[in-house]
Amino acid sequence: MSDTEDRRIHLKSKTSKSASESRIWLFLALFAATLAAVPLLTINGMVSTRGGGDSPFLLIRTYEMIQALRAGQFPVRWMDGAAYGLGYPFFSFYAALPYYLAASLHLGGLGILCSIKLTQLMGFVAAAAGMYALARRWLGSSPAAALTAVAYTFAPFHLVNVYVRGDSLSEFYAFICYPLILLSLHRLFERPSAGRVAALALSYAALIVTHNISAMIFSPFVLLYALLLVFDRSLSKKQKRRAAALILPALVLGFLLSSWYWLPALGELDAVQLGEAQTGGYFHYSTHFRSDDLVQPAVFFNYDPDAAPTPFATGLVQAALALLGAGALIWRGLRRRKIGAPGLLALLMLLVSTLMITPLSRPLWDHLPLLPLTQFPWRFLSVQAFAASIVIGRLAITLPRPKLAAGLIGVILLLTALLGLRPEPLHITEADITPERLALYEYFTANIGTTIQAEYLPRGVAPRPYTSEAMLSASVSPLPLTLEGELGETNLLEQSPQRERWQIDVASERARLAFHKLYFPGWQAQVDGRPVELETLPGLGYIGLRLESGSHEIILRFGDSPLRQKANLLTAAGVLLLLGLVAASRPWRELTRRHMGIGGAIVLALAVLSLLLHLFGPPVAPADSSDLTMDFIRQPFLHHNPEGVDFGAARLSAYTLSADRASAGDAVIVEINWTGVEENLEARVDLVLAVHEQLEEPYALATSTDVIPSDGGLTHHKIAVPADAVRGIYFLRVSVIGPDEELRPRTAQGKYLGSTYLCPLRVTAYRPVAGDEPVLGRFGPRIALVEARVEPAAQNRLQVTLTWHCEAQIPANYGLSLRVYDAGGALLGQKDPRLPHGLYPTSMWQPGELLTGYDLAQSSDALTLTLYWQARQRMDTDYKIFVHLFNPLTEDIPVQDDAMPLRNSYPTRWWAEGEVVGDVILLPLTDVPAGEYRLALGVYDPATAERLSAIDGQGRLLPDGRLILERRITVP
Helix, strand or coil: CCHHHHHHHHHHHHHHHHHHHHHHHHHHHHHHHHHHHHHHHHCCCEEECCCCCCCHHHHHHHHHHHHHHHCCCCCCCCECCCCCCCCECHHHHCCCHHHHHHHHHHHCCCCHHHHHHHHHHHHHHHHHHHHHHHHHHHHCCHHHHHHHHHHHHCCHHHHHHHHCCCCCHHHHHHHHHHHHHHHHHHHHHHCCCHHHHHHHHHHHHHHHHHCHHHHHHHHHHHHHHHHHHHCCCCCCHHHHHHHHHHHHHHHHHHHHHCHHHHHHHHHCHHHECCHHHHCCHHHCHHHCCCCCCCECCCCCCCCCCCCCCCCCCECHHHHHHHHHHHHHHHHHHHHHCCCCHHHHHHHHHHHHHHHHHCHHHHHHHHHCCCHHHHCCHHHHHHHHHHHHHHHHHCHHHHCCCHHHHHHHHHHHHHHHHHCCCCCEEECCCHHHCCHHHHHHHHHHHCCHHHCCCCCCCECCECCCCCCCHHHHCCCCCCCCEEEECCEEEEEEEEEECCEEEEEEEEEEEEEEEEEEEECCCCEEEEECCEEECCEECCECCEEEEEEEEEEEEEEEEECCCHHHHHHHHHHHHHHHHHHHHHHHHCHHHHCCHHHHHHHHHHHHHHHHHHHHHHHCCCCCCCCCCCCCEECCCCCCCCECCCCCEECCCCEEEEEEECCCEEECCCEEEEEEEEECCCCCEEEEEEEECCCCCCCCCCCEEEEEEEEECCCCEEEEEEEECCCCCCCEEEEEEEEEECCCCEECCECCCCCECCCEECCCEEEEECCECCCCCCCCEEECCCEEEEEEEEEEEECCEEEEEEEEEECCCCCCCCCCCEEEECCCCCEEEEECCCCCCCCCCHHHCCCCEEEEECCCCCCCCEEEEEEEEECCCCCCCCCEEEEEEECCCCCCCCEEEEECHHHHCCCHHHCCCCCEEEEEEEEECCCCCCEEEEEEEEEEECCCCEECCCECCCCCECHHHCEECCCCEEEC
16 A cells, blocks of 8 residues: 555545544534523523513514414414514514514424424534534634634623523524624635625524514624724635625625514514604613623623623623633734734734723714614623624634633533523413414513514504503404494404405495504505505594495405515515525535535424423413413513412412402302412402502402411402493403512512412403483594592592493594692692503593593602693603702702603604693602602603703793792601
């Protein structure tokens, strides 16, 4: 055998050994990524998050995506069941690529819970695989690549996006795109080709349609790496010229491929109420910088969003290893007088991303136009995690015994990230994910369409809704409102998430109707096969339609607006270009048996895991409703309680309701089983209508109390639905009263819950008009006041009961204005409540229905100030109102209140022009020193702390932007 043949055999053996070793390290990296998902895979139900983001949002988004895809909508733009059944253009503005994957898994046969969990697992595995491939290219070492992937997987912010920010699936998936983009760019410079242009374009487009904010903050670093590669001396000038010439076409192709999403999202912003909702108030960057809390001080990362230190920070071990790796990289670079483009990029990314999280970057946030859209400076933690993982991975090629170093550091990162993780379960089953439960969650939290500020509501909707007739009618669209004319027989013939077909007989000469869908560009109508123009009902924002006399077939269909059609065509053109590039390069020629084997093994492993989840999954709670509860603070989704609800000295283990539907005047029997009773306790059940606890303390319409047996057992509660109760969803609130105080429920982790609510009660019938009610006054052509009672309820309190008669369907949601005058005509008090509490708006009143509302209260041990504001025009800023009780001699302020109207629940951006808003502000006086005080108030922008000008009744400018009330306050 010749020396040449010997060398070939030795080289082949060495290559085979290297490939085998690489597969082992890749397997270890992917196995570690799987371990990161074990807590969510094994948890009973799903991970419950509330403080950092609501995990049930995943259920709604996935469910709505599934329904839209089943109806043939692609790409998906519309959430038909959101906004209380009125529809919501959520997917037109939210980058949602991972939800397409979750929906596809469900359409392939998996349950929704299983699909979401598998999507999250695939996110961990794909991010680790992408980072391994990039680090293997950059660092040239399999152990170093595996360590980099492990550091990336267990970067605290990566886990926070799953276990704390439960709704951040898109931002979590952006971690996959980061390494793939830079890997594609690196390979393009190594050997420019059509296929590598396609890879860069596709990975960049994937980031845009996965999480647009991540795309915005990561794009400058992509351009930075391209610039560093241009000046990299290890590449030939010819390579660099060819690659540099292809970067712009590749990125343009990426924008072309993703234009179906970003072009309508930008072009149709004027059609929704986004505005300041995205960057004002809580979402303003100024309140989210990290300074001394940039790094958590504990070894084991703390994921609790309700306690310090914040989880939106860097881990101590991660930070220490990143500093060590960065130091080693710089030291090695100085010794060799060369760092290289990848190392230099990692150092710059680490430095810049860290600075962007701190107040040192405030000038950039103040002056760069698009940067405030990022909202939270700590979002740069994702870029920091990427850079930190690269420099940490380099330790495996810097320290002696690289394999041992990679293994030990990887284990340390894994343990310090996972041992502090204590996810809270939301005990639900696949059977609990129904349209009714999802709608109930939206109603209970008032988070329209999985958004916090209802920012994607069509611009014509003002004020925002809190319920609708569509929600009360469950899955069947209610009959349209008849605003003009008379209708005969009306039938819904067909209904889907994007289409309704009606048969409507118009008995009058003409009629004007309003359908229970929010108008948004893309809605179209046909009457008897002919296209007709739609109109938007002012205020309600409903789809309006005019019909002539006769019988008509009406088809309402949601399709693409002209802008969306053009965007889809641009994407189609981009796909054709992409396919052309792929065909020209034939990338499959570069695939080896090893590549196909690794890919096949990953796909097979995921398939087996999905089958195991589907067949054997974690144990689930029973499907009956005897243990279903919810609370506003921690778990607002109606869920099971396998171990009961713990009130400390007693445990609610189960309950039964005699009925889940009732009419006004009916009685419902509630029986509750109690265990673990430790002292003399009482159980109280309240019937409440208003449940959004940030709006107002829920008012008890009926109450029943029973003594809890000392050895456990049943309490019996008879709840009488008031005879004047309006239609709607009511809630049964359970409280436990001890000898000294009310006991608070808590989770198994010891976290306090909010008020505990049982299954809802639907009141379906209202009090009809007798026909002989006297009319005390008419308000327009449709509303009549038929009864008014004013009674003293307590000191400084009146109870006002007004009974209304609706004579025709009402095309708007009106407010109520109450004024109290003395005999001389002087104003004593006023109140502008919604009817009642905004949860039964006038647009839902039915002809022949009597409606009763009530409100007016003042505390005796505090100063209660009721302010009435009128919106002179629409506002695009969420202003705050300050009220200061101050000493006029020293200007000291012993007590103050700073909040948006209605306790931060009704921002000024939502106010309609001319709308009157009453705001009750409570200033406790218990800790205020005795003396004489004055009240000052004003309005300011929380983003800048700048006060609006205050002008008195004579048009004079008041100093300091504040109004000082005339009345002097004496505290004894």
